[in-house]
Amino acid sequence: MTETIQADICVIGAGAGGLSVAAGASQMGASVVLFEKGEMGGDCLNVGCVPSKALLAAGHAAHAAASAGRFGVDAPVRSVDWARVRDHVRGVIAEIAPMDSVARYSGFGVRVVQAEARFTGPRAVEGGGVRVEAKFVVIGTGSTPAVPPIPGLDSVPFLTNETVFDLETRPRRLLVLGGGPIGCELAQAHARLGCEVVLVEAKSLLGVEDQEAAEVVRLALRRDGVEIHEGTAAIHAGPSADGIELTVRSDAGEGVLSGSHLLVAVGRRVGFEGLDLSRAGIETDERGRLKLDRRLRTTNRRVFAVGDAAGGAQFTHLAGFHAGIVIRNALFRLPAKAEIALPRVTYTAPELASVGDDEAALRGRGDAFEVLRWPFAENDRAVAEREVEGFTKLYVSPKGRILGAVVVGTGAGEIVSLYTLAIAKKLKVSDIAGLVVPYPTRTEVVKRAAGSWYVPKLFSARTRRIVRFLMRFA
Template sequence: MTDIPSPPGRPARAPERRDGMLSADLCIIGAGSGGLSVAAGAVQMGASVVLIEKHLMGGDCLNTGCVPSKALLAAAHAADAVRHSGRFGVNGHEPAVDFAAVHRHVHGVIAAIAPHDSVERFEGLGVTVIQAAARFTGPDEVEAGGERIRARRFVVATGSAAAAPPVPGLAEVPFLTNETVFGLTERPEHLIVLGGGPIGIEMAQAFRRLGAAVTVIERATILPKDEPEAVDIIRATLRRDGVVLHEGAEVAAVRRAANGVEVSFAIGGIPQDVAATHLLVAAGRKPNLGGMGLDAAGIEATPRGITVDARLRTTNRRVFAIGDVAGGPQFTHIAGYHAGIVIRNALFGLPAKVDYAALPWVTYSDPELAHVGLTEADARAAGHAVSVLLQPLAGNDRAQAERATEGLIKVVLGKGARILGATIVAPRAGEMIGLWGLAIQRRLKIGAIAASLAPYPTMSEISKRAAGGFYTPTLFGPRTRRLVGMIQRFLP
């Protein structure tokens, strides 16, 4: 998805047809969030643009990723609010979930956003859209839908797809991925989720709160990239919701069982079996590289994605790769960030480079887990002189008022109290983490946050409170008390 508005000015410059082929300044392969952002930005800046998409405009984010998953999570949150409203003196009860109506809600949200990413909108912007598969036929030429396109610069933005782990028997059983799970019109009786990363955890909690039995099987620990203290809170919440977690599990086989599937695994060498009606595989993603003729264009790639430098250029300097296919962090907002890097390089010749020092991510569980920058472990591994600020959410008045006190903020500081990273577990933590991302980007010290003014009562006060905690030992220590006593003797 792109959040770039439509241009108010003159019509864009269209690609020219020369010697039977289209000639453009920029040719973009893939109309997901990254490709759309490049196309919208470039055409408004005066470039002629060809955009090629073989499947759905909006890509994974709109159709099978961010948008439908957050719509499903919203339905699950509504169900859980009914279930636990008794704590506020409101009649709480087990909600009646109409899963077909939930399905309609999810796809209604997709339909509401789709026009923003549509062929019609982008053609209205002045982009030439070709709905076909693209294939490089040379270092500066692509073929798609019977058209040959030559461009000054190319952008590969084909994204990624769910990966199926090499588990014996998996290929012989029906299983869901993020590309198919939102097509369900009936609630699963029992859902096994294979994988405890953000997608697996979000879907596990959502389906459980909508009434399905849910089992998560993870070979390591859930959410392994996040701070352990934060993960502990999410783990406890999932278990309280009734999600069964099996961590440290080595999956041995998957097979059909009755009207569903059965997964065999071992924890600590002890074998176990779990049977369920449905299986969701959320065990990683793979870049979409097939059929593009990368060799013909001199573009190198590995199983992780297309090889790029810090400017997102491939081994063919005419070609850039962005988003998931570039083998870096796999987030929609990273694809949008990459789009800005490419526009500066491709249109203006500026040597803009990626910088992930303030990379944020959010797991949209309840409570949300949001992080930016370095974790404590990463900071120590990088050799920083680390100090940590930890503040529980229970000390926040707004959290108390909303009976949502399970959470925390953890801030990682380096030399001179410079902010290196932050993690927040709280309702809407994703809305609060941006302050810390800006602080890291601007290389601010903790005093900048401590001196800020936060409205009361808000969850975001936890950031100021954590920052103020850095000064507590000094501010309220014996030295300060002696100083205040001495000053008071001289004041009139």
């Protein structure tokens, strides 16, 4: 028999966005039912952000040991124990998992149903022998790895981010298809852990990022031994005597790249198969994305979408922001809109982070702006730690308002938060230049870049004349 539950909120999907809605709403007094057909925590915990950063940490440790000689410390890497690296990754997941567990959310008062769910009406969801009649429904079903239509790809055992962390042995030669953040991060991690790595990108590496900053990452990957093929399309995949072969095409012609393993990292796709959206009056566009308004409501105004399901940028921190928008709309009837200064980070070494408008967007709109910059090579902390690669660059309006920013270098993902606050609060360079930051820290590059706005005025001939005049009366 089917159990029927009356609830205030029904959430489909226990990823970052769905969990945030469920926890927030239940602790504020709403009755919540949460459906999850897979593992609690979704992609981020189990196959995305958490394991990838754990693997990167292992790669960084190996690199730090191998490069310690620059500090007068000899610490050669004798070997990389792949089984222990894998155990480290699994251990990190296991340590964080209780935060996303059924037990924890049950403790919040959330009814967790571990089953696939589907709509049976405008506000009705059913799965696992449970039917929920809710006042509001939230779709947080995430995304899955995109698989390109390459002939022969279905004939080889390729990896994605959902399977690469389960490898029993270290790949001898890893082919990475895709030069976006996931491809670059995993390529570098494996290279630093002793794998031969070949990265194939149809366009340009980190193509959506500032290309001056992307060049810093490109050079770092090559130094780590990653063989990069840009402007190169994979046109066929097939088995070889010792693994996999990719036939590729570039301006130089066709060629074959071989490897023991193939990682497909060309992005992620959002799909709603099995949800029976039509039974809830929910429409999608020609690309299969949900039609949403700025309040994250579908064409059924009682159904919201969060995270990857909302069809925009695919970041865990955006999913968390979406959860707040939904809670304000559903629980408090506040017309909150999903408008935000959204930072993004590629966690290579060095990291590449950005927020706000980029130079191409500003030029495309014909906006007037000035570029301010400061290199890490002129930052004392970076020099002391021998990590001087990179710079910060920010775009400023004629009136001094910060429009966008880029940071490439060690700690860029932390530094970009200051720019995010500045853009969100419509701050000016004077607000940043006037900050007192600890010395020596890398954050000084932000203050120095902002302060450079005033250099032409402060050290002008006019200023010198004024100072000389005033000093006569000192």
